Amino acid sequence: MITQLTKQDLIDFETEIADLFNQAHIRAPVHLYSGNEDAMLAVFRDIREEDWVCCSWRSHYQCLLKGVPCEEVKKEILAGRSISLCFPQQRVVSSAIVTGIVPIAVGIALAIKRTGGGNRVHCFMGDMTSETGIVHECIKYSTNHDLPIRFIVEDNEKSVCTETRQVWNQPVLTHEGTKHPKVVYYKYATKYPHAGAGVRVQF
Template sequence: MVTKEEIIAFEKEIADIFATGVIRAPVHLRAGREDALINIFKEHQIGDDDYVFGFWDSHELALLKGVPREELKQAIIDGKSISLCFPKQNVLCSGIVGSLMGTAAGTAWALKNQGKKGRAFLFCGDMSAETGIFHEAVKYVYNFDLPAIFIVCDNGVSVMTDTRATWGSPEPWFVGTKYESKIIYFKYTNGYPHSGLGKLIKF
C-alpha cells in the first residue's frame, strides 16, 4: 500500500504542477488526513472487490485503492481531478455535493443481493454529511444492513463556511444515533486551501 510520505509527495507534486498553470481545471489538494485514511484502508482491508466513492478531493483515495501514480497524475493534468473515475480499481468520484451517496447504497444493495464479494466505501466531507441525501443513504444501508460504510472527513468547513455554526450544533447529526454503525468519522485540519493554492493561477 502507498505510504504517508508517498501521498504527501504526490500532493506536493500536483501542487507544483498546478502552480505552473498547465492544469486548466479545479484541483482540490488535501494534507493532514493521511494517517486516518491509511488506517481505514488497513483496518477494513479495502481491496480489489471493494468500491471507493469520493468527491472533488480524492487523490489520496485513488492512490490508496491502487491506481498507478502516473496514471492518476495524468488524469489530474488532463483536468479530471474533481471527478476521478478508474473503473478497473472500482474508484468512482464526482464533483457534485451529495451525488454518489445513493450510488454507493445501490452498489451495496447489488453486491449483497447478487451474492458478490465487496463493499462500498464512500468518503465525504463534514458539510456533505449534513445533506439530506447522506441521511437517506445511511438510513437505507442501515435498515437493509448493506455492505456500505460512509466515512466523514471533518475539516470543520465547507469551502470557508463553518459547518457546525451553519447547523447550530457542536457535533454532526449522526453522533449518538444508531446510524453510527455505518459511519466512520474523524477530524483533521487541511494543510491546503479548499481548492487550488489560495492564489490566482494564470493560464
C-alpha cells in the same frame, strides 16, 4: 493493504500536484488533501481490492491507495479531471456534485447484496455533505437493509470557506465521534484552501 504507499508518498504526490497547479500546468480545479494521511491509511486497512471506493471532488489519496498507479492519477489530473476521477478497473468512482456520489454508492451496495457478492462499498464524504438530507436517507436505508457499505465522514470543519457548525448552529456534528457500525468519522486540519493550492491561477 492494497498498496505499499506510505504517508510520505501521499504527501509528496499532493505536493507535486500543488506545485504543478500553482505553475498553471493544470487548467481545472484541484481539491487537495493534507493532514489526514494517518486517518486515510487506517481507513484503507479495511478496504480490499474487490471493494468499490466512492468519492467526491477530493479523491487523490483514495485513487492512489486503491491501487491506481501514481502516473495514471497524475495524467488524469493534468488532463483536468481531478474533480471527478473515475478508475473503473480499480473500482474507484467520484462525483463532483455535493452528495451526488452517496446514492450511487448505496446503489452499488444494493446490487452487491442482491447478487450475493462478498465485497463492500466505502463512500467518502466531507462534513457538510454528511449533514445533508439525502445522506441521512442513504445511511438509514443502508442500515435498515444491512447493505455492504461503510460511510467515511472527513471533517475539515468547512464547506468551501463556510464553517459547517456555524451554518447548522450545531457545536457537535451529527456523526462526530459516532459508534455507528456503518459510519467512520475523523477530523483533520488541512494546509490547503478548499480548491487550488494557494496561488491564484487564471484558467
